[in-house]
Amino acid sequence: MAKRLEQLAGIPVAHLKGVGAKTQRGLEVIGVHTVLDLLTYYPRRYLDRTKEARIRELRPGEEAVVLVEVQKTVARRSRTGKVLVTAEVSDGSSSLRLTFFNQPWRERQLRKGMSALVFGKLEIFQGWRQMTNPVVDLVGDKTRRIIPVYPQSEKAGIMTWDIAKLMEEVLDRVGSFAEPVDPAVLRRFGFVDRTTAFFDIHRPESMAAVQEARRRLVFDELLRVQLELVRRKRELERTTVGIRHDAMGLLGAEGLPGRDFLVGRFHERLPFPLTRAQHRAIREIAADMAGPHPMHRLLQGDVGAGKTIVAVTAMLVAVQSGHQAALMAPTEVLAEQHYLGMKDMLTGLTVPDTADGTLFADQAIERELNVALLTNRTSASERRRLLIGLADGSVDLVIGTHALIQEGIEFRSLGLVVIDEQHRFGVEQRAALRQKSAGVAVPDVLVMTATPIPRTAAMTVYGDLDVSVLDELPPGRTPIETRWVRSEAEQHDMWRHVRSEISAGRQAYVVTPLIEESDRLQVASAEETFARLTGDGGELCGLKVGLLHGRVSPAEKEQTMSLFRSGALDVLIATTVIEVGVDVPNATVMVILDADRFGIAQLHQLRGRVGRGGHRSYCYVVADPAGDDGELRASAVARLEAMVKTTDGFELAEIDLDLRGEGTIMGERQKGRNDLKLASLRRDREWVAKAREVAFEILDADPMLERHPMLAAEIDVLLGDEQAAEFLLKS
């Protein structure tokens, strides 16, 4: 009988022949508890014995696999205290010396008489044929042409041949796997069946078979994840009651907006037309808000794309429908800045005053739209007044930090929650804010992020949200010119340029290095930079310079920010506290010192602090390839080159994904175990979108997966309740 994955998940590996107590403990260490865990413990790579060579036939510089027997192994300590292990091996045609630096355990691993497959480059050293730090695999089975190499664990005492042996037994006993995917889907993509896939990934006859097996198993992993995400999304839509907001005038079809068309009045006063991307995002949001289900949408847009206006529009849709809206920002600086900006944008706009009990908006007197700020710095009396206003509905929009989700805050009717820079907030906080409304209906939620992530990654990381993208910058922006400053002389020119921008009335930021994990060092370096640049003979000597870092008190921080905003300061020297959202259009130069210490996303965020007004703007990334830290790492060079090459956040996100792998992108949201063992959001981009397409097809026809019981069961075991919750909801 063909086996189903959930059955295999119920069989402990301890039931297999040849698994004693010691092996079992080792397997547990590497996370293999059940037969299913073992089957999904995939080879790291394969040794293709069809490419095997004889030592004697190898020429210097040539790379090859050789099958050898170990003759003798010695460990020595070099003069500098490093351990050097050398092993003499032979394949009958000739002998070969293997040299390992800093791998003392090789002495124990390579014992006389053992067989090993060795992959490396042949060198001639002191007359010896030699390979330095080759890849070594001790082989159990010498009959297969292609040998799978499993991740091994020295610590757990589990070697690749242990796994290979168990895998043989498991595959023989299972015989065949049940097929959960519709034949039509398999045909559409030309996939092998599941039995073939599992056999060929572990016991391939050719490397081509491995590729086909991998393709199929990757698809299965991605399909399970997408089914789960889409199922949750659909379930949320089915089971919660939302507010049907009045989005008239935004959706086109309903005719002319009335006099209380607040959004229209707001848009009329803007000094610029909205971009096409802004219009599109607003339409998408308005359609969600007018619909019966709570909105759950992500607004992605590069820095400076104009997300704020989209968010304010959404907030006004809530207000013109008789509800309130809240915006939660991750820091006080940001909340205060949003508050000031929005208050400015909205002054003079009026709404019908229904707080006195007037039932009909068209009979009410107009009052000014009421925008409020709530942070931990709000005074107690101010806070008391604000809470009353939130509860009786006389406060229309509130902007704040975490303080918004504290005890005791209740809204008369919260219609929309906007979360800025969503990666800084957990889902719990999002949910907590959503529950602040007195009504039964669930408020709409709009999350905004300025950290572009590639589309396919977004489908997985934010797969339970709908996504709107602002993929266009407002017109008239001159692109920020980015220069990589390497030498002292170039630095000199850079500071001269900073001074000339300041004489022309502009302002500048100088960001000091982030020194990993150490807040204190970062502060020290900001203070040191401040002293060096502003001291006698310093590059910024005589200018008005402010200093901002994590240890500055909130009051002082706000004071410095407002001095800089008002133009009273020429230069702001800061740590990454200014990374997100800070908006001072008159600032035109961003200097990032030791830029090699920053990741692409951070550099891009920092650069986004300039180029926000009509003036031409510049970003200097300073990193000396031959500085005192020695050479820059290749990845740092690639990051800086990417920054110089493009200002497009989505392009940078793709480069970042290539440079760092998906772990970091998934990181925050996908801690712990998950089902993506083979699939890579980077390598398998195209399959993410295809799997999502298939997931929608399946769930649209069969919402509860009643006709796909095997898929449902697989999702449960592989993305089991706890794991799925963690994977999907932690953000």
Ligand code: ADP
């Ligand atoms: P972000 O997406 O980074 O939050 P903001 O909403 O802060 O961007 O907008 C950046 C700047 O662009 C602001 O000064 C804003 O007033 C301006 N802006 C927004 N939309 C437009 C537009 N359609 N045309 C011109 N300027 C715009």
Ligand code: MG
């Ligand atoms: Mg913003």
